[in-house]
Amino acid sequence: MSVTAHGGRTALAVSVRVVSLVSLVSLVSLVFFVVAPAGPLVAGSQAGAARSGTIRGRVELRRVAPSVERRPTVSELGTPAAHDLSGRLRSVVYLEAAPRGAFEPSPPGHAVLDQRDERFVPHVLAIMTGTTVDFPNSDRIYHNVFSLSKAARFDLGRYAVGHSKSVRFEQPGIVRVFCDIHSHMNAFILVFSHPFFAVTDEEGRYRIENVPPGTYSVVAWNEGVSSEPMPVTVPTGGASELDFTLR
Amino acid sequence: MKLDTKRAAVTCALTLCGALGARAQTLPSDPIVLADGRVTLGGDVSASVGPDDTGFFNYTDYEHSALRLLRLDLSASLKAGDHLAVLGELRSENAGRPRAYALYLRIRPWTARPFDIQVGRVPPTFGAFARRIYSADNPLIGYPLAYQYLTSLRPDALPANADELLRMRGRGWLSNFSLGNPAPDRGLPLASAFSWDTGVQLHAATDLVDATAAVTAGTLSHPLFSEDNAGKQIAGRVVLHPIAGLIIGASAARGPFLADTASRAAVGDGHNGDFTQTAWGGDIEYSRGYYLVRFETIVSDWTVPVVRAPAIDVPLRAQATSVEGRYKIAPGLYAAARLDHLGFSTITGTLTRGTWDAPVTRLEVGGGYSIQRNLIVKFSYQHNTRDGGRVPRLNLAAAQIVFWF
Numbered sequence: 001m002s003v004t005a006h007g008g009r010t011a012l013a014v015s016v017r018v019v020s021l022v023s024l025v026s027l028v029s030l031v032f033f034v035v036a037p038a039g040p041l042v043a044g045s046q047a048g049a050a051r052s053g054t055i056r057g058r059v060e061l062r063r064v065a066p067s068v069e070r071r072p073t074v075s076e077l078g079t080p081a082a083h084d085l086s087g088r089l090r091s092v093v094y095l096e097a098a099p100r101g102a103f104e105p106s107p108p109g110h111a112v113l114d115q116r117d118e119r120f121v122p123h124v125l126a127i128m129t130g131t132t133v134d135f136p137n138s139d140r141i142y143h144n145v146f147s148l149s150k151a152a153r154f155d156l157g158r159y160a161v162g163h164s165k166s167v168r169f170e171q172p173g174i175v176r177v178f179c180d181i182h183s184h185m186n187a188f189i190l191v192f193s194h195p196f197f198a199v200t201d202e203e204g205r206y207r208i209e210n211v212p213p214g215t216y217s218v219v220a221w222n223e224g225v226s227s228e229p230m231p232v233t234v235p236t237g238g239a240s241e242l243d244f245t246l247r
Numbered sequence: 248m249k250l251d252t253k254r255a256a257v258t259c260a261l262t263l264c265g266a267l268g269a270r271a272q273t274l275p276s277d278p279i280v281l282a283d284g285r286v287t288l289g290g291d292v293s294a295s296v297g298p299d300d301t302g303f304f305n306y307t308d309y310e311h312s313a314l315r316l317l318r319l320d321l322s323a324s325l326k327a328g329d330h331l332a333v334l335g336e337l338r339s340e341n342a343g344r345p346r347a348y349a350l351y352l353r354i355r356p357w358t359a360r361p362f363d364i365q366v367g368r369v370p371p372t373f374g375a376f377a378r379r380i381y382s383a384d385n386p387l388i389g390y391p392l393a394y395q396y397l398t399s400l401r402p403d404a405l406p407a408n409a410d411e412l413l414r415m416r417g418r419g420w421l422s423n424f425s426l427g428n429p430a431p432d433r434g435l436p437l438a439s440a441f442s443w444d445t446g447v448q449l450h451a452a453t454d455l456v457d458a459t460a461a462v463t464a465g466t467l468s469h470p471l472f473s474e475d476n477a478g479k480q481i482a483g484r485v486v487l488h489p490i491a492g493l494i495i496g497a498s499a500a501r502g503p504f505l506a507d508t509a510s511r512a513a514v515g516d517g518h519n520g521d522f523t524q525t526a527w528g529g530d531i532e533y534s535r536g537y538y539l540v541r542f543e544t545i546v547s548d549w550t551v552p553v554v555r556a557p558a559i560d561v562p563l564r565a566q567a568t569s570v571e572g573r574y575k576i577a578p579g580l581y582a583a584a585r586l587d588h589l590g591f592s593t594i595t596g597t598l599t600r601g602t603w604d605a606p607v608t609r610l611e612v613g614g615g616y617s618i619q620r621n622l623i624v625k626f627s628y629q630h631n632t633r634d635g636g637r638v639p640r641l642n643l644a645a646a647q648i649v650f651w652f
Contacts (some may be wrong), residue, residue: 071278071289071651072324074336074349075370075378077459078363078450140454142491142534148579148620155578157536160491178620 052210053234057242059091059204059220070184083184086202087123091222091246092190093206094126094197096229099214106195108132108168113177113187115143120177120187126197127189129172136164144180151175151191174224190221213237220244275652276621284326290652291320293382297645302638303420304609304631305389306397307441310420310433311340313390314629314645318382320348329358336380348380349443365448368472372448372461372482373498375530375543377440382649386539386573386583388627389611389645393545393567394440396589398604400549400563402435402469403428403506405513409557409603410596417605417636426554427509435468435504437526437547437567437589444470444480457486466504466524468547476510478503478520492535498528504549513552524549525562537575544568557596563603564592579617583627586610605635623649 073080109131114121116138127133135145137159145165146155151173156165158181169175172193179185190197196216198206213236217229225246232242279288297314300306305313322336335350351367371377376394379385389395397419399412404427406412415422419434446463460483465471467480480502487495505522530543548562571585587609591602613627625647632640 070287071381072287072322072334072336074322074324074334075380077365077370077372077378077448077457078361078452079332079353079355140491141488146578148617153578155537155575157575158492158534158539159536176620 051236052212053237054207054209054239055093055211055216055218055232055234055242056205056207056239057093057244059093059200059206059222059244059246061089061091061204061222061246063247070182081118083117083119085119085123087119087121087187088223089200089202089204090122090124091200091204091206091220091244092124092126092197093200093208093218093220093244094190094192095194095208095211096217096219098194098196098216099212106130110134112136113189114138115145115179115185118179118182119185120179122199123187124199125187125189126199127169127191128195129170129191129193130168131191132166132168133189134164134166137161142181143185145177146180147175147177149173149175152189155180188223218242220246222246276619278652286326287324289322291318291322291381291383291649292651293318293647293649295388295645295647297388297643300641300643302631302633302636302641303397304607304629304633304638304641305395305643306420306433307390307395308397308433308436308439309340309441313395314388314643317341319345320380321345322349330355346442361452363450365450366446368443368445369448369461369463371438371440371443371467371470372459372463372484373467373500373526374438374484374528374545375494375496375532375541377438381651382647383621383623383651386571386581386615386625387585387611387613388625388647389585389609389629390440391543391567391569391571391585392587392589392607392609393437393543393569395436396567396607397434397436398565398591399434400468400551400604401428401432401509402475402504403509404432405505405509405551405554406559407513408555408596409559409594412559412563412594412603413596413599413601416601416603417633417639419604426512427506437545437565438467438528439470442470445472446479455488457484457488459484463502466502467500467526468524468549469504475506475508476503476519477507478523480524492533494530494532496528496530498530499526501525505551510552513554518552522550522552539573541571542569559603560592560594562592563594565604566590576614580614582612582614584610584612602634605633607631607633621651625649 111127112134113125137143140161142158144158151171152169152175154167169191172191175189177187196208198208200206211234213234215233218232219229220227227244232240234240295314295316300312319339325333332353336348337345338348339345349368351365351369354364376391399415399419399422404424406424421431422434423431444463444465448461450459463480464474482500484498503520504524507519510519526547528545532541546566548564550562567589569587573581573583575581589607591604594603609631611627611629615623615625617623627645629643
């Protein structure tokens with residue numbers, strides 16, 4: 001993982017490479033070894049692109065994650081500002097096991113998780129390993145982005161509006177992001193080692209493109225809750241429909 | 248090909264494990280939300296362990312040492328529309344009977360304007376520290392002296408003269424005087440961080456300034472649920488946010504602190520609102536990057552009846568000043584320190600002249616580590632010195648675990 005700060009007069013570049021053996025061992029100890037799909041996997045992504053298909057559908061949330069604004073504000077002298085929490089309606093749909101070709105090196109990506117009106121925007125971000133995420137502060141007040149997740153442990157410190165710091169995500173996993181100053185601010189970054197995932201819109205609709213033909217297990221995720229893996233077969237050059245119901 | 252398959256499988260497995268990891272949060276981290284978001288429950292549990300505080304440097308106005316304390320807090324917010332909310336907090340210390348630490352109604356007359364009226368057992372208006380109620384808000388285990396250290400002064404008992412008061416120097420944890428309640432009991436801190444006052448509070452905010460005013464039954468040092476004398480306390484606080492990361496606050500409070508029974512015993516009827524606590528405070532907080540610095544000073548004057556010679560020079564003044572810093576060393580790991588001094592004005596007895604209570608200085612250093620976001624382990628080491636009392640110097644080490652949701 002590398003952490004970079006930029007903005008203002010200073011430019012700080014700190015690289016931290018910490019591979020926690022304990023974390024790795026604990027992760028591996030949890031492994032349900034999922035063998036890559038038994039379907040007619042293609043040898044490489046380029047070959048697959050020509051005949052690839054699409055998985056699309058909808059994730060229905062029976063019970064929307066509670067609109068947790070913050071802890072009871074007993075010690076506040078007034079009513080705290082309300083915030084838009086519609087980001088909690090977005091889910092992530094991903095292939096549980098992807099074709100081997102998916103793991104070929106790809107150009108590093110870039111994404112942005114903004115801090116705006118005392119919330120992270122977007123609330124859910126799905127990226128591939130190697131992606132660098134910028135965390136600009138668009139508020140007039142300080143924020144302090146941090147995560148203590150196994151997949152990425154970082155603390156960007158406090159910085160003002162107009163400044164930004166970045167983190168490169170090297171390990172797959174789910175990274176919970178918080179603000180050390182505003183306990184109600186939180187976001188999820190789902191880091192995948194393959195490109196076969198999609199974030200739904202607020203209606204729950206998703207579309208995973210360029211999937212090589214074959215049979216896969218697909219999982220839907222929302223606010224820490226995952227569906228059971230659902231099988232789907234992607235035809236050559238066609239589309240498969242797959243809907244989920246969560247909670 | 249074999250290598251590719253293995254790599255793919257392991258990578259997939261790690262991807263999956265990440266998902267499992269998120270579900271396997273060991274402890275809940277979000278507040279409990281019921282009734283479509285109208286009811287929110289939060290909790291805060293802290294357990295501190297430390298040696299016996301033989302000098303009573305850390306005893307609070309609930310007679311527990313802050314370094315040996317199991318504290319359970321349950322806070323709740325009930326929203327009744329856009330204009331009304333009921334907020335409350337139950338607190339139990341060392342498995343004792345839960346007390347209503349806070350219980351008030353928050354009214355927002357105009358939803359679009361940041362103006363609130365709070366009625367009931369309301370948050371403290373005065374100062375900066377008293378509203379940092381959650382254990383995680385305090386980077387160390389001990390409290391600033393102004394908010395915790397017990398002076399010898401009591402609201403229900405009075406010294407008849409300066410000699411009597413001088414005899415109680417350094418004995419705020421259990422002082423006794425000849426007028427009013429004769430039973431030994433704890434004294435008063437400058438400002439209580441352990442109970443809240445009851446009354447009405449108004450708060451308005453802009454981007455640059457926050458202003459709060461309150462009328463309450465008790466005083467800064469002796470918050471009350473119901474009145475014990477004829478007067479009310481008036482308190483105000485103004486906070487400026489001139490630039491990001493900088494907070495400058497000023498506070499003032501004044502109200503009668505002496506209970507009817509004590510003033511009657513000293514000077515008879517008709518004076519039950521005359522003996523006041525007046526306090527001024529200033530505080531500054533600055534943070535940037537990985538560090539945070541706080542400074543706070545409080546000056547408190549108490550007026551007490553002059554009964555017999557040698558007379559007590561009133562007002563009795565106490566001044567507390569603390570400087571606190573925190574630095575984040577690594578994600579989840581920080582170091583912190585606080586230097587604190589509490590001084591007192593001088594009075595003259597028959598044979599001696601000295602401060603009316605024993606000045607105290609405390610240096611506390613420590614740090615904390617977040618096992619997860621809302622599970623923190625803290626360590627601290629205190630060096631306490633006092634110019635009087637049975638134990639003039641005491642070093643104390645303590646550990647604390649904090650969990651909140």
